[in-house]
Amino acid sequence: MSKHQANGDLPDRVPVHLAIIMDGNGRWARERGLPRLAGHRAGTENLRRIIRACVEFGIKILTIYAFSTENWGRPESEVRGLLSILEQVIDRELDELHQQGVQLRHLGRLEGISPELQRKVRQAIELTKNNDRLILNVAFNYGGRDEILQAVRRMLADKVRPEDVTDELMSSYLYTAGLPDPDLIIRTSGELRVSNFLIWQAAYAEFYATPVYWPDFDKEELRKALIHYSRRERRFGVLKPETT
Numbered sequence: 001m002s003k004h005q006a007n008g009d010l011p012d013r014v015p016v017h018l019a020i021i022m023d024g025n026g027r028w029a030r031e032r033g034l035p036r037l038a039g040h041r042a043g044t045e046n047l048r049r050i051i052r053a054c055v056e057f058g059i060k061i062l063t064i065y066a067f068s069t070e071n072w073g074r075p076e077s078e079v080r081g082l083l084s085i086l087e088q089v090i091d092r093e094l095d096e097l098h099q100q101g102v103q104l105r106h107l108g109r110l111e112g113i114s115p116e117l118q119r120k121v122r123q124a125i126e127l128t129k130n131n132d133r134l135i136l137n138v139a140f141n142y143g144g145r146d147e148i149l150q151a152v153r154r155m156l157a158d159k160v161r162p163e164d165v166t167d168e169l170m171s172s173y174l175y176t177a178g179l180p181d182p183d184l185i186i187r188t189s190g191e192l193r194v195s196n197f198l199i200w201q202a203a204y205a206e207f208y209a210t211p212v213y214w215p216d217f218d219k220e221e222l223r224k225a226l227i228h229y230s231r232r233e234r235r236f237g238v239l240k241p242e243t244t
Helices: 025-030 036-057 069-073 076-099 115-128 144-157 167-172 219-230
Strands: 017-021 061-068 102-107 134-142 184-187 206-209
Touching: 025 036, 036 061, 036 076, 036 134, 036 219, 061 069, 061 076, 069 076, 069 134, 076 102, 076 115, 102 115, 134 144, 144 167, 184 219, 206 219
Parallel strands: 017 061, 017 184, 061 134, 102 134, 184 206
Antiparallel strands: none
16 A cells, blocks of 8 residues: 555645644534533544644644643633643653654743642653654643743843844744744634744744634544645745746
8 A cells, every 4th residue: 555545645745843723622512512621621632643643644743732821811610620631641641652752842831830740741751852753842831922032031141142133043042942843833613813822933834724623623634734735835935936
């Protein structure tokens, strides 16, 4: 069986770095008469399937938007539930992710999270730091504007001279330092905004929106997004010369 047949006619050109805004868990649950946390749990279960699909499709970096700095404004019960889900995911999935060669990284702040959960996050990062099959960036307690502010503050603390500030230097102070910018950003649930996600890094990323809620965004939906991406011509703000 050929590579194309095995992967459902997946095009050869896939993004190196895929980022996903996992949206629609609450609406998915409401349409089924379930509490919002049931939707978040279903979304978490789906993440396992998408990680596996990314590995199969040859994607090297996956960044997921799990919890924004603005999400602290949600009802306290929902916030507690989300934090509990994160802890349960680490407890239940870490060994399997490690065995699959997934390297876990955290984008965002650990402040505001319980000391025990902070310890588990750091432990997961340390355990998987040498894995290289897939880098999984989990943006948790993350905000794009806050990331840029923190980067500027660190540059000021390091006494960086204004004339030394370049795109490359700025990138080196971000949470994604050392990684290429995302090639493709997918947002589920039909919303058409980036919601403070990877503001600097997404400057020239392709954007793909689908009405499918995150818990239903399966391998086939991912394949559709990748095919759509492969048909686009990425110009990075530059027009290619016309051929005669």
